[in-house]
Amino acid sequence: PSSPHVTRSPMSPEPGGSGTPGEEAGGARELPPRLGERLVPGSRLKEVVGASLAPLCLGTLAGPQRLGTLVECLVLNYRLRQGLGWGRGRGAVAESGGAAEGPLRCCGCGRFLSEPVTVPCGHTYCRRCLRRELRARCRRCRDWLLPAGGTSTAAAPLRTSVVLNRLAEKWFPGECERARTGRRLEELLAQGRFREALGAASQALRADSSDLMLRIYRAESYVGLQEHKTAIEDLNFVISKMPNWPEVYFRKAKVLQDSGFVGDALQLFLQCLALDEDFLPAKLEVERTLCDVLSPEKLGESLKEPAWNLPHIRSKPFILGSEVTESSSNLELCPEQSLGGSDVLEPVSGSLNRAQSAHALNSTKDPAKEDGLKRVSSEPLLSGQEKGALLKRKLSLSEQDTVVCEDGRNKHKKQGESTKRDLTLAFGTIPEDLIDVSDFECSLCMRLLFEPVTTPCGHTFCKGCLQRCLDHAPQCPLCKESLKEYLASRKYSITELLEELIMKYLSDELYERKRIHAEETAEHSNLTKNVPMFVCTMAYPTVPCPLHVFEPRYRLMIRRSMETGTKQFGMCISDSQNGFADHGCMLQIRNVHFLPDGRSVVDTVGGKRFRVLRRGMKDGYCTADIEYLEDVKVADEDELKKLRELHNFVYNQACSWFQNLRNKFRTQILQHFGPMPDREENIQAMPNGPAWCWWLLAVLPVDPRYQLSVLSMMSLKDRLIKIQHILTYFSRDQSK
CATH class of the missing domain: 2.30.130.40 (LON domain-like)
Structure with missing residues (x-):
C-alpha cells in the first residue's frame, strides 16, 4: 500500500484496479480502446452494453477491470445527457478555478497547495491528492503521476518541493496552518480514532467555518462512527458550495454504497467521473458495482429476462433503468437534484422505493425539505410512459446547479454563474514586500531560476545547471540523494507553477535573465x-x-x-x-x-x-x-584534363587495392565506414574534392600525422599524388 497509514479511513479510496497501464491495456479485450466514443450516439450504446455483458454472463470476464470500456461509454453518455458535450472531463474545479483562485493552487483539487509535490511531468499537486491515490494520471497532461502502477512506495516517496513549500509558508502561513490541521485529522482517521477526529474537526470548524475540507474530514469521522445521515448533511453542504468538485461526489457515493443504496451511489460515481474522468477510485467502484450486480452467480437461470428487471437488481436502488431494453436503446442516466446539493430524490425506473431509500439518509430537520420528501415518497408507482415523461421534465445539471440559500430554501442558477460567497478567496493577493527575488534563485548558479526543474528529492535548479551537475555525478547537488533513475529517464520537465510565478511577479528580472541566456546561446552558436x-x-x-x-x-x-x-x-x-x-x-x-x-x-x-x-x-x-x-580550382583546360587523368588512374588503383584485401579486412572496413563512394564526373564540384579520396584516407593504415598533412592540402592534384604514393607502397606490400 502506498499510504503510510496503519488503516484506511472508511471513505478512503482503495488502490489498484484499472489505474495501471497494464490493466488498462487489458480492458481492450472486450472492445478496442476508446470505442465507447464511437458507439454512444443513437442506438449503438446497446452494442457496447451487449458486448460487455456477453463475456460477463458467460463467465469469461476476468475481473471488473475488464469493464473499462463500458464504464467509459456510460460516463460519456452521462456527460451528453447533462449537456456537457463530447469533451473529456478533466475536473472543472482545477481548470476553472472554482475552488479557489491564488498563486499556489493544486492541479488536482484546485485548493491551496499544501505540501506541494511536483510530479515527473512538471505539474504540482498537494500531497493529499497524491497520497490518497485519487487519480492515476495528471489532470493537465494525462501523464502517469507516479511510477509502478501509480502508487507511492518506500522506493519512490512523495517529496515536498522545497522552493514551493518555502513560498507557501512565507506567503500564506494561515493556509499552511489549515493544512497541518488537516494532516492531523487524516492521521486520526487512519488510526481509526474517529471520535477524536470528530471532536477535532468540529472544534476547527467553530474557529473557521469556511474551510470545506474540515467538513470532508468531519463527514469521514461520522462514517467511521456509523452516523451516515449526519455525514450526508456535511457532504451536501460542501456540494452546495462547490458543485464541480469531483471528490465530494465520490465521498457521498461511498456513504450511500456502504449503506446499501447501490443505485444512488452509482449515480454519484458517474457524476464524479463526468467531472474528472481520471478519478481512479470512482472508476474502480463503477466497474466493481457493474460486475457485482451483473455477475452470472446472481443472474442464474434468469438471463433470458432483461437484466435490469431482475429481482436481485431491483431490490436495491439501482439507477440503470429498463430503458436499455427499450427501442430507444439509450441509457437514461438522469442526474438527480441531490447531486447539486438538494435533498429531493425522485423515483427512477429499476429502483425499488428509491425515494424512501434517499429519505433515510438525506432527510433533515428543515420543514420545507421534510414536506418535499413526503410528497415524493407518497407518489404512486408510475407507468413506463409516465416515467419517461417524468425523466424529460428533470432539470439537467449542465443547465442548473442547486444553491442552498441562507433561509434554507433551494434556488437554481445557470452554469457559469456564481455568488460572491463562491468566490470568497482564502488566498490570492501577495503583499509586494513578501516577493523577494532571492526566493527564486538557483542554488548552483546563484541567478534567477531559468527553466526551473524539480528533482524527485524536491530540490529545484535551472535545467542547464542540473544537467551539468549530473554530467559529473548522478546525485542531487544539495542532498546527495541518488538520481540515477531520474538521469536515465532524461525527462527534465519544467516546473510550470514556478515558471508562472516568476513570469507574474518577477517579469523584469526574468526579461534580463532571458537576455543573458540569449547572449550565451548566440555565443555558442558561432x-x-x-x-x-x-x-x-x-x-x-x-x-x-x-x-x-x-x-x-x-x-x-x-x-x-x-x-x-x-x-x-x-x-x-x-x-x-x-x-x-x-x-x-x-x-x-x-x-x-x-x-x-x-x-x-x-x-x-x-x-x-x-x-x-x-x-x-x-x-x-x-x-x-x-x-x-576549400580546394583551389583549376581553370586552365589542359591542366584540368591532366588532373582528370590523374584522378581516374588513382581511383582505379584504389579500387584494385581494396579488392585485393583479405576478406576479413574488407568486411571490417565495410562494416565501419560503408562502401567506397563512386567516382564523380565533376571532380571540382565539391569544395573538399571527391568523396572517395577522404574515404580512402580514413581506411588506409597511415600515421595520423601523414593523414593530417593530406587533410590540410588545398590542391586536389597534390592530394592525389600523396594518395598514389601510399597506394603504391601498400600494393608492393601486398605483392610480397
Whole structure:
C-alpha cells in the first residue's frame, strides 16, 4: 500500500484496479480502446452494453477491470445527457478555478497547495491528492503521476518541493496552518480514532467555518462512527458550495454504497467521473458495482429476462433503468437534484422505493425539505410512459446547479454563474514586500531560476545547471540523494507553477535573465569564433565518425551543440605543444543515443575542413577561432584534363587495392565506414574534392600525422599524388 497509514479511513479510496497501464491495456479485450466514443450516439450504446455483458454472463470476464470500456461509454453518455458535450472531463474545479483562485493552487483539487509535490511531468499537486491515490494520471497532461502502477512506495516517496513549500509558508502561513490541521485529522482517521477526529474537526470548524475540507474530514469521522445521515448533511453542504468538485461526489457515493443504496451511489460515481474522468477510485467502484450486480452467480437461470428487471437488481436502488431494453436503446442516466446539493430524490425506473431509500439518509430537520420528501415518497408507482415523461421534465445539471440559500430554501442558477460567497478567496493577493527575488534563485548558479526543474528529492535548479551537475555525478547537488533513475529517464520537465510565478511577479528580472541566456546561446552558436573542439581522432569530410562520449566536459559540449541548433563541433587530433593540431574537420551530429548513466553514443559525419587561428577554453573543453579551407580550382583546360587523368588512374588503383584485401579486412572496413563512394564526373564540384579520396584516407593504415598533412592540402592534384604514393607502397606490400 502506498499510504503510510496503519488503516484506511472508511471513505478512503482503495488502490489498484484499472489505474495501471497494464490493466488498462487489458480492458481492450472486450472492445478496442476508446470505442465507447464511437458507439454512444443513437442506438449503438446497446452494442457496447451487449458486448460487455456477453463475456460477463458467460463467465469469461476476468475481473471488473475488464469493464473499462463500458464504464467509459456510460460516463460519456452521462456527460451528453447533462449537456456537457463530447469533451473529456478533466475536473472543472482545477481548470476553472472554482475552488479557489491564488498563486499556489493544486492541479488536482484546485485548493491551496499544501505540501506541494511536483510530479515527473512538471505539474504540482498537494500531497493529499497524491497520497490518497485519487487519480492515476495528471489532470493537465494525462501523464502517469507516479511510477509502478501509480502508487507511492518506500522506493519512490512523495517529496515536498522545497522552493514551493518555502513560498507557501512565507506567503500564506494561515493556509499552511489549515493544512497541518488537516494532516492531523487524516492521521486520526487512519488510526481509526474517529471520535477524536470528530471532536477535532468540529472544534476547527467553530474557529473557521469556511474551510470545506474540515467538513470532508468531519463527514469521514461520522462514517467511521456509523452516523451516515449526519455525514450526508456535511457532504451536501460542501456540494452546495462547490458543485464541480469531483471528490465530494465520490465521498457521498461511498456513504450511500456502504449503506446499501447501490443505485444512488452509482449515480454519484458517474457524476464524479463526468467531472474528472481520471478519478481512479470512482472508476474502480463503477466497474466493481457493474460486475457485482451483473455477475452470472446472481443472474442464474434468469438471463433470458432483461437484466435490469431482475429481482436481485431491483431490490436495491439501482439507477440503470429498463430503458436499455427499450427501442430507444439509450441509457437514461438522469442526474438527480441531490447531486447539486438538494435533498429531493425522485423515483427512477429499476429502483425499488428509491425515494424512501434517499429519505433515510438525506432527510433533515428543515420543514420545507421534510414536506418535499413526503410528497415524493407518497407518489404512486408510475407507468413506463409516465416515467419517461417524468425523466424529460428533470432539470439537467449542465443547465442548473442547486444553491442552498441562507433561509434554507433551494434556488437554481445557470452554469457559469456564481455568488460572491463562491468566490470568497482564502488566498490570492501577495503583499509586494513578501516577493523577494532571492526566493527564486538557483542554488548552483546563484541567478534567477531559468527553466526551473524539480528533482524527485524536491530540490529545484535551472535545467542547464542540473544537467551539468549530473554530467559529473548522478546525485542531487544539495542532498546527495541518488538520481540515477531520474538521469536515465532524461525527462527534465519544467516546473510550470514556478515558471508562472516568476513570469507574474518577477517579469523584469526574468526579461534580463532571458537576455543573458540569449547572449550565451548566440555565443555558442558561432561557427567561426570560439568553436567547440573535440580533441580525439582524425575526421574527414563526408566520412562517418561515431563517438562514445563519457567525459563531463564533452557531455556539456554535445548538449550545447544540440540545444543551439548548430549540431556541429570541430574534431582535431592532439598535439603535445599546442594542445590540439592546427587543422581539423567539422563534424555534423546526425543522432545522439543517451545511455542510462549519462554517457552517449553520437553518430556524426565529417563536414568542412578548417585551420585554427586562435585557441581558447570554455567550461573545461577547448575552443578555437577558425577559418574554413576549400580546394583551389583549376581553370586552365589542359591542366584540368591532366588532373582528370590523374584522378581516374588513382581511383582505379584504389579500387584494385581494396579488392585485393583479405576478406576479413574488407568486411571490417565495410562494416565501419560503408562502401567506397563512386567516382564523380565533376571532380571540382565539391569544395573538399571527391568523396572517395577522404574515404580512402580514413581506411588506409597511415600515421595520423601523414593523414593530417593530406587533410590540410588545398590542391586536389597534390592530394592525389600523396594518395598514389601510399597506394603504391601498400600494393608492393601486398605483392610480397
